[in-house]
Amino acid sequence: MLSDVVWPEVWQASLSTLYMVAVATVLAVVIGLPIGVLLYLFSKRASVQHRVVYELLSVIVNIFRSVPFIILLIALIPFTEWVVGTSIGTNAAIVPLVVGAAPFYARLAETALREVDAGVIEAAQSMGASTWQIVYNVLLPEARPGLISGVTITAVALISYSAMAGVVGGGGLGDLAIRYGYERFQTDVMFVTIVIMIVMVQVMQWIGDRIVASVSRKRSRG
Amino acid sequence: MIVLDHITKTYKSRHQTVTAVQDVSLRVEDGEIFGLIGYSGAGKSTLLRCINLLERPTAGRVEVDGTDLTQLGRRELQQARKKIGMIFQHFHLLNSASVADNVAFPLRLARVPRRAAMDKVHELLELVGLRGFEKHYPAQLSGGQKQRVAIARALANDPDVLLCDEATSALDPDTTQAILDLLLDIHRRLGLTMVMVTHEMSVIQRMCDRVAVMEHGKVVELGRVADVFLQPQHEVTRRLLNVDGRHRRTVLPSHATSAPVFEVTFVGDMTYAPVLAEVARETGASFSILEGSIGALKDVPYGKLLVAWQGEEDAVAAAVAALRTKGCGVEERRLTPVAVEV
Ligand SMILES: Nc1ncnc2c1ncn2[C@@H]1O[C@H](COP(=O)(O)OP(=O)(O)OP(=O)(O)O)[C@@H](O)[C@H]1O
Ligand SMILES: [Mg+2]
Numbered sequence: 001m002l003s004d005v006v007w008p009e010v011w012q013a014s015l016s017t018l019y020m021v022a023v024a025t026v027l028a029v030v031i032g033l034p035i036g037v038l039l040y041l042f043s044k045r046a047s048v049q050h051r052v053v054y055e056l057l058s059v060i061v062n063i064f065r066s067v068p069f070i071i072l073l074i075a076l077i078p079f080t081e082w083v084v085g086t087s088i089g090t091n092a093a094i095v096p097l098v099v100g101a102a103p104f105y106a107r108l109a110e111t112a113l114r115e116v117d118a119g120v121i122e123a124a125q126s127m128g129a130s131t132w133q134i135v136y137n138v139l140l141p142e143a144r145p146g147l148i149s150g151v152t153i154t155a156v157a158l159i160s161y162s163a164m165a166g167v168v169g170g171g172g173l174g175d176l177a178i179r180y181g182y183e184r185f186q187t188d189v190m191f192v193t194i195v196i197m198i199v200m201v202q203v204m205q206w207i208g209d210r211i212v213a214s215v216s217r218k219r220s221r222g
Numbered sequence: 223m224i225v226l227d228h229i230t231k232t233y234k235s236r237h238q239t240v241t242a243v244q245d246v247s248l249r250v251e252d253g254e255i256f257g258l259i260g261y262s263g264a265g266k267s268t269l270l271r272c273i274n275l276l277e278r279p280t281a282g283r284v285e286v287d288g289t290d291l292t293q294l295g296r297r298e299l300q301q302a303r304k305k306i307g308m309i310f311q312h313f314h315l316l317n318s319a320s321v322a323d324n325v326a327f328p329l330r331l332a333r334v335p336r337r338a339a340m341d342k343v344h345e346l347l348e349l350v351g352l353r354g355f356e357k358h359y360p361a362q363l364s365g366g367q368k369q370r371v372a373i374a375r376a377l378a379n380d381p382d383v384l385l386c387d388e389a390t391s392a393l394d395p396d397t398t399q400a401i402l403d404l405l406l407d408i409h410r411r412l413g414l415t416m417v418m419v420t421h422e423m424s425v426i427q428r429m430c431d432r433v434a435v436m437e438h439g440k441v442v443e444l445g446r447v448a449d450v451f452l453q454p455q456h457e458v459t460r461r462l463l464n465v466d467g468r469h470r471r472t473v474l475p476s477h478a479t480s481a482p483v484f485e486v487t488f489v490g491d492m493t494y495a496p497v498l499a500e501v502a503r504e505t506g507a508s509f510s511i512l513e514g515s516i517g518a519l520k521d522v523p524y525g526k527l528l529v530a531w532q533g534e535e536d537a538v539a540a541a542v543a544a545l546r547t548k549g550c551g552v553e554e555r556r557l558t559p560v561a562v563e564v
Contacts, residue, residue: 120317
């Protein structure tokens, strides 16, 4: 039944998806992590100004997270054009992917940082650590397993976001599935793309879990 | 020297205001081991944390080695904190770092070059008896070993002051003794000033030169450990020492049920002198010891005996006066007699 599948096109689409997901994940983490750190830091401060900044940041993050990705994709077209010079193609699809995923990762990072034992932070303060020294030397290393599983979750979410990239001509597996499976009733292509996506998710999850396991191995083994 | 000058700390939340520390003034001399004791919630930790401004007092001044910490800017305070080590009940080690990296942590903060830092780390691990554990991770250590790592870490910047918040409260009795011995040893070698928060009198007894007893955010009794221990004034102190506690049942011998009973305390060399016998000979009164303990408060020997005096009323009065003259503490005690089976 798979005789009609255009394998070179499937291969090409898989590469596009991987490319979009990889680049978007990296950028989402690079942008989301500092936002997550800021969210964490501002949430810890008692002063009114800090609370206000936190709430503001928090609302902005929530707005981006509550807009359905398909709408974000379209709404961001002018912004995308400004950033990459075009609103069509794989690179153009990466912009909305990043904008959608960075706030998502920021929240995951904030949650991971909150898991760090307050006592350890206090100990660092008692040793005269500055805020940035605490972020760099205490928070990030101590929260590493949580931060890494956040990356996995984000990458997996991006695989599904990227399926909509076809709307702006971004290509990828989702695009392929819609063009062949939906518009031409070629369910076998649909089937193949779904299988590939499932495999991608599984592999990413496996890799992510392995990395988390290797960084937490030493700390948990009694 | 640490000077706490009219320290008050209140916590305000929407619903209520808690005064954790209320107008406490005290000073800790250089090289002294100072104890803070009290029941849970008395404000001991809060007061201790005011010393390195982990808690900023709502009012009052904190002076460490002549510097008013409350006046310092953020950077200067961070600098000052490097000379004030602190250890905690739950150790607070970095789980993601090896033992060596944990101890090196304050050195890294101070930007000490790696080589020099590692030399220092080895020296410190030697001091706390953990040589060879460099590559272990906290999860692989026992509680006592973790506290040793925390002590080594607290000493990394050669602090002048060491703050200990219930440093042994999470440890079993044997490990507690070992850690207290280590702290005493470190104190002897490095001569730093130590402030120890605890709720165990035994820790104070073993370690401290002076002690402050806290209740409801206030210091209710303060003095040399021997004095506070042997002549506790405040009700809280007496409860902590279980002086007239519920668990106390002194059995009176039948011939002494009507005799006046005194608690006689000795401090120093006098503890081992035959004071009671001398007084008995001089005054003609006779005595029997109902209960007692002889031991040491840090390095000072002490004795605390419950003595029933018999004889002429005058003779007993003379004996009490003679004991006082010799420098003993004498305090009359009313005991509820317990039937004795002979
Ligand atoms: N951050 C805080 N916010 C509000 N209240 C606090 C805070 N920290 C301490 N308190 C309150 O201050 C009082 C003193 O607390 P503190 O921790 O100093 O007591 P403690 O003597 O160390 O007791 P423990 O032996 O249980 O450690 C308590 O009533 C406590 O509830
Ligand atoms: Mg406490």
